[in-house]
Amino acid sequence: MLAKPYLTAHYEPVPDELTAHDLTVRGSIPPELSGRYFRNGHNPKPGDVPTHWFKGAGMIHGLRLRDGRAEWYRNRWVRTPALDGxxxxxxDGSMDLTASIAGTHIIEHAGRILALQEANLPFEMTPELDTVGPYDFGGKLTTAMTAHPKQDPVTGELHFFGYSPIPPHLVYYVAGPDGVILRQQIVEGAGPSLMHDFGITENYxxxxxxxxxxxxxEQSGIPYRWSDDYRPRIGILPRSGGAVTWFDVEPGALLHVSNAYEDESGRVVIEGPRFDRSAWETGWKWWIGAPGYPPSPNGGALQHRYVLDPQVGRARETMMDSLITDFPTINEDYIGRRNRYSYAVAFPGAGLEGVGILKYDNDSGTSTLAATGAGRIPGEAVFVPAAGATSEDDGYLLTIVGDAASASSELLILDAHDITAPPIAAVELPRRVPGGIHGSWIED
Structure with a gap:
C-alpha cells in the first residue's frame, strides 16, 4: 500500500495531547508579545487513514507567551462530531454543519476563538484550547463559513462567506466588531467552484x-476537480451591496490571497499564489497520496497579480515571481489597503536549497529568502506588529519549524524587517509538531 505523504515524515500525526510549562527559550522573546499563538492543522487519530489530507481531524497547537517567557505549550484536537466519525x-441527504473537521484555521473575533473548516460551522474554543462547541452567530449563520474571513482593520467588521456546490452557491456575510451579523447577501452569478479564499478592499x-x-x-472525498471547460472569472461586489462585476481571466486557481486593494486609479488589485492545471493536479497527487506525488503539498503555485479595471471591464494578469510559494501573509493592519510587503513559505522544487520564508517588496519588485536550513521546514509566518511600530514591516514573524533530523520543532520569532538576521528568539517545543495549515496571534 502506498504510504500517504500527509501521514508520514514531517506530516506524520501525533498520537495524543499534552501540556508543557516553562519552555526553554533561546534568545529573548520581545516583551510586547503577550498573548497566544495558535496554529491549526490536520491530525487524524491513530488508526484513521483519511482519503485526502484535508479530511484529517483538526488539531490546534498553542503557545502562551508573556513577560518574555513561554509559559506553556498544549495541543488539542477540536472535539467535533467528525472526530468520532x-x-x-x-x-436523508442533508448536511450536518456541525460535523466539521475544523482543521484549517483558527481566529479570534469579538472575544471568541473560532476553529474553522470551510464546509461547516465554526467551532468555538477556550483560550486553553478546550472545545466549547459549534458557533452559528446566534442562529444567523445558516451556511458553512469560509476558513479565511477578513477583519477590516479600520471598521473592525468581519467579512466572510459560505459557498456550496448547490445553489445558492455563494452567500456573503458581515459581522460587526461585537460579533453580531449585520447583513448577508446571496451573490448572484457565482458558480459551483472551489472558493477557498477571497479578498476585501475599502469599497469592494x-x-x-x-x-x-x-x-x-472525484473519489478522494473532496469532490472538486480542475475543469478546462469552466469559464474562470474574478468578481468585485460593492461592500455597500448591489451586483457583482465579473472579469474573465486565464484558467487558474488561487487557494490563498495575499491581499487585495484599490490603486490610485480605482482599479482593484488582488495578489496570491496561482496554480495552473499542471500545478493543481500535481499538488492534488500529494493531497490524496496518488502515485507520482511531489515532495511537498505545493505542486507549483507562483505569485501572481490581477488588476481589475472597472472602467474598461478587463483584467490584467502578471506573474510576480518564479518561486513556488504558498501560505501568504501580511501585516493585517493593511488588509484591504495597499501593502508594500508580504510573506510566504517557499517550497522545494523552485531551484532552492530547501525551504524558507520569503519576503516580497511590492515597491521594488524584489524578494528576500530566509532559508531555514536542510531538513528544517517552516510553516506559515504570522506577522505581529512591534510596540510603537512606525513602518509596515516593523514587527515580528512567528513560524513553527520542524526539524526532520531531530524529529523536533520550535517556534521561531524573526525580525520582519530583516528576515535573514538570526532569529530574535526560538522557543523549543516539547514535541514534534506536524506540518499544518493556518494560525493566528491572539493578543491579550
Missing amino acids: APLLRE VVWLDMSVIFDHA
Missing part, C-alpha cells in the same frame, strides 16, 4: 470563481 451528510469584496469546480465523480 460523524459524516457530513446525514441519511473580491470573489474567485475559477477553474476548480465541483465534480461528484
Whole structure:
C-alpha cells in the first residue's frame, strides 16, 4: 500500500495531547508579545487513514507567551462530531454543519476563538484550547463559513462567506466588531467552484470563481476537480451591496490571497499564489497520496497579480515571481489597503536549497529568502506588529519549524524587517509538531 505523504515524515500525526510549562527559550522573546499563538492543522487519530489530507481531524497547537517567557505549550484536537466519525451528510441527504473537521484555521473575533473548516460551522474554543462547541452567530449563520474571513482593520467588521456546490452557491456575510451579523447577501452569478479564499478592499469584496469546480465523480472525498471547460472569472461586489462585476481571466486557481486593494486609479488589485492545471493536479497527487506525488503539498503555485479595471471591464494578469510559494501573509493592519510587503513559505522544487520564508517588496519588485536550513521546514509566518511600530514591516514573524533530523520543532520569532538576521528568539517545543495549515496571534 502506498504510504500517504500527509501521514508520514514531517506530516506524520501525533498520537495524543499534552501540556508543557516553562519552555526553554533561546534568545529573548520581545516583551510586547503577550498573548497566544495558535496554529491549526490536520491530525487524524491513530488508526484513521483519511482519503485526502484535508479530511484529517483538526488539531490546534498553542503557545502562551508573556513577560518574555513561554509559559506553556498544549495541543488539542477540536472535539467535533467528525472526530468520532460523524459524516457530513446525514441519511436523508442533508448536511450536518456541525460535523466539521475544523482543521484549517483558527481566529479570534469579538472575544471568541473560532476553529474553522470551510464546509461547516465554526467551532468555538477556550483560550486553553478546550472545545466549547459549534458557533452559528446566534442562529444567523445558516451556511458553512469560509476558513479565511477578513477583519477590516479600520471598521473592525468581519467579512466572510459560505459557498456550496448547490445553489445558492455563494452567500456573503458581515459581522460587526461585537460579533453580531449585520447583513448577508446571496451573490448572484457565482458558480459551483472551489472558493477557498477571497479578498476585501475599502469599497469592494473580491470573489474567485475559477477553474476548480465541483465534480461528484472525484473519489478522494473532496469532490472538486480542475475543469478546462469552466469559464474562470474574478468578481468585485460593492461592500455597500448591489451586483457583482465579473472579469474573465486565464484558467487558474488561487487557494490563498495575499491581499487585495484599490490603486490610485480605482482599479482593484488582488495578489496570491496561482496554480495552473499542471500545478493543481500535481499538488492534488500529494493531497490524496496518488502515485507520482511531489515532495511537498505545493505542486507549483507562483505569485501572481490581477488588476481589475472597472472602467474598461478587463483584467490584467502578471506573474510576480518564479518561486513556488504558498501560505501568504501580511501585516493585517493593511488588509484591504495597499501593502508594500508580504510573506510566504517557499517550497522545494523552485531551484532552492530547501525551504524558507520569503519576503516580497511590492515597491521594488524584489524578494528576500530566509532559508531555514536542510531538513528544517517552516510553516506559515504570522506577522505581529512591534510596540510603537512606525513602518509596515516593523514587527515580528512567528513560524513553527520542524526539524526532520531531530524529529523536533520550535517556534521561531524573526525580525520582519530583516528576515535573514538570526532569529530574535526560538522557543523549543516539547514535541514534534506536524506540518499544518493556518494560525493566528491572539493578543491579550
